[in-house]
Amino acid sequence: MKNLKKIALAADLTEMDEKLLHFIKGYDSLFDFEELHIIHQIEIEDLSEDLENLLKKKSKTLEELIRDEIESTVIEVFGSLKPSIHIYIQPKPDFSELVNWINNSQFDLFFLGKKKSLDGTGIFSSKMVRLLSCNLILVPETAKPVISKILTPIDFSSYTQRVLEVSELIAKNTKSEFIPLHVLKIGIHYFPFFGNEKKIQKSLQKEADSKFEKLKKKLNIDGNLLSIIAEDDPIGVAIFKKAKELKVDLIIISKKGKSDDSDLLIGSVAENLIANDKNISVAIIK
Structure with a gap:
């Protein structure tokens, strides 16, 4: 952990993503990260009729739509989509496959958000903590990116x-x-x-x-x-x-x-x- 260069975060397309990115931006001034990988897993197998209509209207796939949303949040926080920021979207709701991909990626530090206001949000984090082989940091929604x-x-x-x-x-x-x-x-x-x-x-x-x-x-x-x-x-x-x-x-x-x-x-x-x-x-x- 001497060189915290390659970091990642799990994005869930909620307001927590923006909070995590602001947190990482603050930590970057302390550790000078070189790569940030934003990871999202698509958890639905069958598209609803409304979602299919939306995708047709926008002429985009679900992955493209999700990528656009993540990119928009990144730009809002960092001002631009830097070459050092990478987005990975796991297209299938296969948790074990996602975990294997993350472990094989050899991240130095993995950021997970923690939402006090929502019931059940700790299940994903708990599973990730048990199964990931990299160092982790669990960030509450109220946390500030300072270490004193x-x-x-x-x-x-x-x-x-x-x-x-x-x-x-x-x-x-x-x-x-x-x-x-x-x-x-x-x-x-x-x-x-x-x-x-x-x-x-x-x-x-x-x-x-x-x-x-x-x-x-x-x-x-x-x-x-x-x-x-x-x-x-x-x-x-x-x-x-x-x-x-x-x-x-x-x-x-x-x-x-x-x-x-x-x-x-x-x-x-x-x-x-x-x-x-x-x-x-x-x-x-x-």
Whole structure:
């Protein structure tokens, strides 16, 4: 992810496309992207009579009509259709084929929009997060293209080093504050000692700080570890609450966590953070 040159976004022909393009335009000043690929999948198999009549009237195919609409939005945001902006339209409602095409295209970063106001809009994003092999960023409709504070949840798994390196890189590029976060969770093996919960918490904190100091030296990164207690909240909820409290612009998380049954798998923490009611941009690192 050192060179975020080839990026893409999923277009759905709603007002979210324009918001995503404005967001990317703002991020471009931070990362200087070289290629932008706008991707849309046609989800209908049979044309309605009204649509067929419209296509006949305009003497265009459905793909051409969609391309015109996307181009119009691009020109409205960027002022022109630059040679570095490419439009790809998947003509069939075959989701697996679309995913294969995206994965084979080897994008450095894939932008997905997230619309809080519409029910069901998180289904597509959730499927893409699970199946795409590239780095992703989920952008809420209310998000602004600025990065002044980054929150990076870590669990000291094999994925931690990668997500810390990416976070440090983005923090340096954007001159933003970088906050590594670890969620302390008292496991069932501490059950007989619950009477001394503060002592257990202090011990877990000390262990986490020690592990992080070793990582700092190994990776040559700055920053101090912030630890919180999840208490009764799921880890993803605890992370989001802390992000809101700290007024974070971007949460960076790895796609997988400690183990197959970890709370840091995409099925729990990441999916919780990208849910429609969450209004902070989330980057998911492969």
